Amino acid sequence: MDFNFTEEQEMVRDGLSRLVREQYDWETRRSAVESDAGWRPEIWAQLAELGILGMPFSEEDGGFGGGAVDAMIVMEEFGKGLVVEPFLPTVVCAGGFLKHAGTDAQREEHIGGIVDGSRVYAFAYAEPRGRYDLADLQTTAKKDGDGYVLNGHKAVVVGAPWASHLVVTARTSGGQRERDGVSVFVVANDAEGVVRRDYPTVDGRRASEVYFENVSVPADALIGEEGGALPLVEQVADEAVAALCAEACGAMKVAHAMTVDYSRQRKQFGVPIGKFQVLQHRMVDMFTEYEQSVSMTYLATLKLDAPEKERKRTASAAKVRIGQAARFVGQEAIQIHGGMGMTDELAIGSYFKRLTILSSEFGDVDHHMKRHIALA
Amino acid sequence: MNLEFTADELAFRDEVRSFIEENYPKHLGDAGMREDMSPEDMVAWHKILGEKGWSVPSWPEQYGGTGWTPTQRYIWLEENARVNAFMPLPFGVSMVGPVIYTFGSEEQKERHLPGIRSGDVWWCQGYSEPGAGSDLASLKTTAVRDGDHYVINGQKTWTTLAQYADWGFFLCRTDPDAAKPQEGISFILIDMKTPGVEVRPIKLIDGGYEVNETWLTDVRVPVENLVGEENKGWTYAKFLLAHERSGIAGVARSKRAVEKLREIAGKELLDGEPLIEDLDFARKVSQLEIDLAALEITELRTLAGEQAGKGPGPESSILKIKGTEIQQRLTELTLEAVGNYGAPMYGQIEDSGSNQYPIGPDYAQHSAATYFNMRKTSIYGGSNEIQRNIITKMILGL
Ligand SMILES: Cc1cc2nc3c(=O)[nH]c(=O)nc-3n(C[C@H](O)[C@H](O)[C@H](O)COP(=O)(O)OP(=O)(O)OC[C@H]3O[C@@H](n4cnc5c(N)ncnc54)[C@H](O)[C@@H]3O)c2cc1C
Numbered sequence: 001m002d003f004n005f006t007e008e009q010e011m012v013r014d015g016l017s018r019l020v021r022e023q024y025d026w027e028t029r030r031s032a033v034e035s036d037a038g039w040r041p042e043i044w045a046q047l048a049e050l051g052i053l054g055m056p057f058s059e060e061d062g063g064f065g066g067g068a069v070d071a072m073i074v075m076e077e078f079g080k081g082l083v084v085e086p087f088l089p090t091v092v093c094a095g096g097f098l099k100h101a102g103t104d105a106q107r108e109e110h111i112g113g114i115v116d117g118s119r120v121y122a123f124a125y126a127e128p129r130g131r132y133d134l135a136d137l138q139t140t141a142k143k144d145g146d147g148y149v150l151n152g153h154k155a156v157v158v159g160a161p162w163a164s165h166l167v168v169t170a171r172t173s174g175g176q177r178e179r180d181g182v183s184v185f186v187v188a189n190d191a192e193g194v195v196r197r198d199y200p201t202v203d204g205r206r207a208s209e210v211y212f213e214n215v216s217v218p219a220d221a222l223i224g225e226e227g228g229a230l231p232l233v234e235q236v237a238d239e240a241v242a243a244l245c246a247e248a249c250g251a252m253k254v255a256h257a258m259t260v261d262y263s264r265q266r267k268q269f270g271v272p273i274g275k276f277q278v279l280q281h282r283m284v285d286m287f288t289e290y291e292q293s294v295s296m297t298y299l300a301t302l303k304l305d306a307p308e309k310e311r312k313r314t315a316s317a318a319k320v321r322i323g324q325a326a327r328f329v330g331q332e333a334i335q336i337h338g339g340m341g342m343t344d345e346l347a348i349g350s351y352f353k354r355l356t357i358l359s360s361e362f363g364d365v366d367h368h369m370k371r372h373i374a375l376a
Numbered sequence: 377m378n379l380e381f382t383a384d385e386l387a388f389r390d391e392v393r394s395f396i397e398e399n400y401p402k403h404l405g406d407a408g409m410r411e412d413m414s415p416e417d418m419v420a421w422h423k424i425l426g427e428k429g430w431s432v433p434s435w436p437e438q439y440g441g442t443g444w445t446p447t448q449r450y451i452w453l454e455e456n457a458r459v460n461a462f463m464p465l466p467f468g469v470s471m472v473g474p475v476i477y478t479f480g481s482e483e484q485k486e487r488h489l490p491g492i493r494s495g496d497v498w499w500c501q502g503y504s505e506p507g508a509g510s511d512l513a514s515l516k517t518t519a520v521r522d523g524d525h526y527v528i529n530g531q532k533t534w535t536t537l538a539q540y541a542d543w544g545f546f547l548c549r550t551d552p553d554a555a556k557p558q559e560g561i562s563f564i565l566i567d568m569k570t571p572g573v574e575v576r577p578i579k580l581i582d583g584g585y586e587v588n589e590t591w592l593t594d595v596r597v598p599v600e601n602l603v604g605e606e607n608k609g610w611t612y613a614k615f616l617l618a619h620e621r622s623g624i625a626g627v628a629r630s631k632r633a634v635e636k637l638r639e640i641a642g643k644e645l646l647d648g649e650p651l652i653e654d655l656d657f658a659r660k661v662s663q664l665e666i667d668l669a670a671l672e673i674t675e676l677r678t679l680a681g682e683q684a685g686k687g688p689g690p691e692s693s694i695l696k697i698k699g700t701e702i703q704q705r706l707t708e709l710t711l712e713a714v715g716n717y718g719a720p721m722y723g724q725i726e727d728s729g730s731n732q733y734p735i736g737p738d739y740a741q742h743s744a745a746t747y748f749n750m751r752k753t754s755i756y757g758g759s760n761e762i763q764r765n766i767i768t769k770m771i772l773g774l
Contacts, residue, residue: 202745339509339755343578
């Protein structure tokens with residue numbers, strides 16, 4: 001048993017931590033989030049330069065041979081700074097599909113662009129009526145000559161306004177919620193027939209409603225097996241869950257530290273409010289929730305290569321635990337800040353909002369609790 | 377003991393129901409749940425009620441109250457909640473109004489009560505300061521007597537909707553040397569157009585601007601704007617806080633919001649079935665209804681006590697704690713119900729002008745903003761920690 005990080009991993013953490021500290025202070029983040037673009041391509045370029053975007057890919061593919069633990073480290077540091085740049089959809093999700101199921105030609109075509117930062121991806125999986133069920137798909141891909149024609153509507157596709165490419169789940173056969181018949185495609189974001197409505201999200205990112213109106217894609221847009229891609233989608237979603245858990249840990253750590261700090265400075269009734277025992281215990285509970293979340297994040301990350309059932313059940317366990325913790329930590333952070341917690345002037349509100357939305361991304365507590373029960 | 381309405385009460389219910397149906401402005405729609413109201417919309421119903429003579433039901437009849445029994449007042453709120461009406465803001469009708477008719481001079485009553493009743497004069501509450509929140513008695517804004525004026529200096533904050541206010545009621549320190557901080561405070565009415573009053577907006581986490589910083593620099597206020605006696609302001613403020621708390625349970629509104637939540641969860645799907653049929657979700661909605669039923673009867677018991685002549689006591693802290701927890705939980709479950717469509721920042725989405733490419737169902741709009749916004753309810757009006765401290769002291773005697 002070993003819970004230590006390697007020297008390289010510590011270096012990655014230090015480098016990212018410096019980048020976040022020096023270039024991602026909350027005010028700078030806020031002006032970027034409120035700008036027209038909504039993100040900072042120059043940060044993306046630096047991430048490429050630091051090797052972060054290429055980390056989880058094999059050396060043959062032009063990457064640095066890292067794994068899930070490396071992604072965890074990255075996401076935790078991003079969580080601390082509330083980084084909005086689309087590492088999760090691009091590297092974890094699109095990268096995951098390519099790593100697990102991309103043909104040589106597909107890896108060659110896409111991974112280089114991810115590693116050098118020239119290509120950005122969004123993962124279009126959710127649908128307006130599908131809630132968190134990855135197989136609940138009304139988007140269709142019909143065979144058309146050698147290629148396919150896509151039709152449908154994907155909901156709240158995070159990062160789509162910034163993306164050069166979309167990874168899309170669609171039905172090539174089967175009924176709306178059947179396990180069989182799910183396929184995955186990579187589509188250029190500017191392909192004819194892709195209609196987007198872009199908007200900001202409450203947690204500082206950008207997303208889109210993406211409509212596919214007779215979008216033609218070639219045969220090699222298909223990643224993985226036609227009609228048999230659900231297990232692949234589930235695997236990538238579990239990897240995304242583990243990454244989100246790590247991000248949550250980073251955000252909770254900072255939210256907790258800010259709260260403790262505020263309770264030291266804020267005086268009422270002649271004493272720092274941190275002297276009130278009811279608030280002390282509340283902050284202890286926040287800390288405990290954070291520690292439990294770190295443990296579950298490690299567990300889920302280390303089990304990503306476990307047999308399918310164990311992997312799924314552990315990912316769901318982690319998402320349940322972190323969803324509960326994120327709710328508690330976020331709400332209490334605001335409460336203990338009093339009126340100041342309600343303002344847009346302090347960073348704490350942004351942490352609360354990110355923790356709120358993050359809790360339901362790739363499935364909320366109820367969704368993952370059901371999955372955990374079903375796999376018992 | 378009996379929970380049934382009498383025949384008279386049922387007749388009363390029918391009367392107010394048809395009045396509301398006929399007169400509640402249609403364009404306000406489900407206003408109680410909207411995040412984007414104009415100031416005109418916020419006073420629209422108040423003004424109509426003012427004309428009808430129903431804007432201040434709980435006031436004594438001599439000042440324009442309706443003389444309704446607590447049961448009738450309960451029915452009144454229930455009936456308004458059926459259409460989710462946007463009720464008159466509390467600052468005039470529930471806060472400063474009662475202080476003025478209880479402690480104010482005849483002149484003050486004549487001058488201010490009519491505008492509060494009619495909704496023509498907008499009031500704000502200037503209590504909190506950057507350094508004085510829960511510990512309100514530590515407030516530093518000073519009022520110094522200069523001939524027949526007070527000269528007021530200081531900074532207030534969190535002043536709700538002060539950007540629209542015509543008048544404000546402020547707590548100011550008139551005796552800096554008083555033995556206890558509570559003893560040197562006065563309750564003063566300030567015309568917000570007086571030179572030296574400056575209101576600066578504060579943006580909140582839901583993106584809205586409902587509170588402000590209010591800066592007071594050499595503001596000259598005629599001494600006749602002092603309410604009651606100098607240095608007795610704390611007594612009036614406490615009187616008012618008790619009033620504020622008894623209304624804060626928001627039972628009728630929460631009942632309507634539960635219905636709305638059920639509607640939403642009936643439209644959302646999980647595995648192709650309505651979400652409300654999912655046991656996990658249904659259990660949470662039922663839990664809310666159960667808590668709300670307990671709160672409702674607790675409030676009615678408190679009201680009955682008031683009818684029997686007992687003022688709202690420390691029990692009203694229970695109403696505040698449970699009422700706000702339920703309101704918060706409601707918004708949280710609504711956000712949960714709408715799934716992925718909680719994330720869009722609806723306040724910043726430009727209308728595309730067509731329905732061709734909608735962003736989520738209408739009922740999902742602002743669900744996150746509302747959830748964020750409602751975190752305020754356990755902070756303001758005496759935070760829920762402070763309420764628990766009150767119960768600890770006043771009821772448990774610890
Ligand atoms: C949206 C909004 C609208 C408002 N509108 C108005 C208005 O119109 N007019 C007005 O005058 N004020 C208004 N307020 C101010 C409100 O009354 C204060 O926010 C409230 O009194 C809490 O004060 P504070 O924000 O300074 O928090 P603090 O007093 O600094 O409290 C911070 C935290 O410490 C806790 N705490 C403090 N003391 C104790 C204790 N003794 N024991 C245990 N815990 C403690 C609190 O519960 C809270 O969790 C508004 C506030 C908000 C958020």
